[in-house]
Amino acid sequence: MTRLQRFSYAWYAHAFLRELVLIYPTSAIMMTGSGISPLELSSLFMIWGAAALLGEIPSGAIADLTSRRNILMVSGLMKGCAFLTWLAFPSYGGFAAGFIVWGTASAMSSGASEALLYDTLREEDATAQFSRIYGRAEASANLGVALALLIGGFVAEGGYPLPLILSAAAPWIAAMVLLVGIREPSRRTDALRSRTFVGTLRDAVSELRRNRVVAFVVLMLGVLGTLWGALEEYVPVFLDDRSDLRLGSIGIIFALAYAARTVGMASAHRLPGAPVPNAVRLFVIAGLILATTALPNGWWLALPIALYSGAAGAAAVLLQTRLQHGIEGPARATVTSAAGVVEGIFEFPLYLSIGLTAQLGGWQAAFTMIAMLTVVLSLGFRFFAPRELLR
Template sequence: MLAVSLYVYAFLSEFILIYPVYALLFTDTGISVAEVSSLFVIWSVTGMVLEVPSGAWADAVSRRLLLVLGPLLSGAGFALWVLFPSYWVFAAGFVLWGAGESLVSGAYEALAYEEMERRGQSGGYARVMGRATALGLAGSAAAIGLASPVFAAGGYPAVGVASVLACVLCAATALTLPEHRARGGAGQWSYLATLREGIGLARADRGVLRAVLLVAFVTAIWGALEEYVPFLGAETGVARATIPLLILLVWVGATAGGLLAGPAERLRSRGYAALLGLAALAMAVGALSGHPAGFVAIALAVGAFQLAQVLADVRLQERITGPARATVTSVAGLGTNVVTLGAYTAYGTASASLPHGVTFALLALPYLVIALIPLAAR
């Protein structure tokens, strides 16, 4: 039942039909591109500011409670967008959405790991998280597929209602998750004590610090590059109608990577480092080919990065001790956000004078250095 609830939660959290069309809502309201960019900044800053504090709140109070509140805040933001479309309402919606994502980040992994550990099933954490990741991608794909007919039938109100309903169902699913906190856990640790404990552990324990850095860097770079895949596809010269198929191929690779997490859980440090190195080379070769066939290599690379991301989270959860698990996981989430912003900045700077293929290849190269992090733990 635990795994099923985690799977349903992961799917519903991404089954948001307003995702593919909210940019159209903004432009139809008269919002400029510069204003849209400022909204994205508000969203990112909200997540960064609340990431670690929300993790400490999950540890000090209840992880399940935050998993309930997170989707409700996001759903409230989507509802505001549709009901009262204007710049400042969009900004408020992004604040709510960013806050909702922060509440879930850290709490989801911490609850899953400790509940599985309590049942003596922590060895299956990688398999469960890999499948949950794959189902999250499936939820996104399903939302994209349904958004068009739903929008055609009922416009923004229809996709808004569907998105809010998905958020409410996601929150309801969180209520089915078990939560058994050990003595000294929720209710016996003050918020500030938990916050200090989590940050202190991430700073003082080298094993935990390396795991935090690994999660941040492995997750952020390929996640940022994925946003630019349509530009890379257009650069190959294919028809615009073909670009979604190339994006779909990349998504298939990411989904396969998540599903392989269970069998690959026993991968040693050298094998993990080799996985990152080979994925970086595949990404570079595929991007530099300048041919649509290169997307096969890119899909394989993305699958490997997705697999490495899940395994990095497994390594982090295995190294965390004490009652501040969600706090430490949120520190990794904050690091991911920071590195992601750096990757966006680097891509924007490089792409101003370089082709997208070359920019992809250059940003894949840091993975050759990141591969040294797990080797340093040996």
């Protein structure tokens, strides 16, 4: 076995274990069961997003100045500590503290992971394999999430301490995999690193100001791409409210939605025509489908939720593809990350709206609101889109 093969297997194992968090499908139910109201639940998600957003800004610079492997290890250890915080302090303050730790851990891994992979491949003269290894690592992470969703609910039926402990153990083991199986690649010292960082930011801002197509797609991707990301946090409590399903069954429905999203994202490139009009159509269809959750109950709720997830996932891939084709300058990664910043900012009013709507009218009203918002925002972006994006 070559050194690159050993690295690849360790890299895939790390990605899988880091996302094998068994509390995923029932965390929101656990919190509401501890007396957290819908509005308080939304505020917790806002705290989580704020921690990640604030940490996103310096994370790239830190990754350039220190060991990226060590950063990822610390990130995994912190992620595990977040779930132990929930176990020790099952209250609003404890949940908020856990989300802050988790959000900070996510920000620390952002950028460092891709950079560590690329530097390792460059040292092995194998940068051409980046897309293959990166893609397989993402698939491994998705497999970890899917498995956690499938079995996490059943484990939680015996109480929340066990899934919380196992959720802490998985990213800790992932950190140990990095320690044992991944070697920090050598890097050249760059005396102008700080100036290069500032210059890259300047190039990104210049591109967004000069290229209206790129700026529009960044805004569109950041806003519309946030809808499912926010909605999925409420799927378990919505299903718990609308049906008499067991926690294990809720986890299965959640896993089906995740599987549908994976299929949609993998199949998006097969759609003929311009990416942006196709993305608008998919988001409109997704919104109309989500509105039908007002009709069925029980297992039938899996169908509209899964279809919304799949259609939104395919649309997000189309928008990301159009964005990458539109970027002309050297600051590709920084321009791409601008969509993440937009997403992080848009999450706050979105979480607040969902929480207020659910508090006043119930979880079905909140899901109907998201369905209407998906349709209205999609059509609004279609109306104001530059002509270059429509052909």
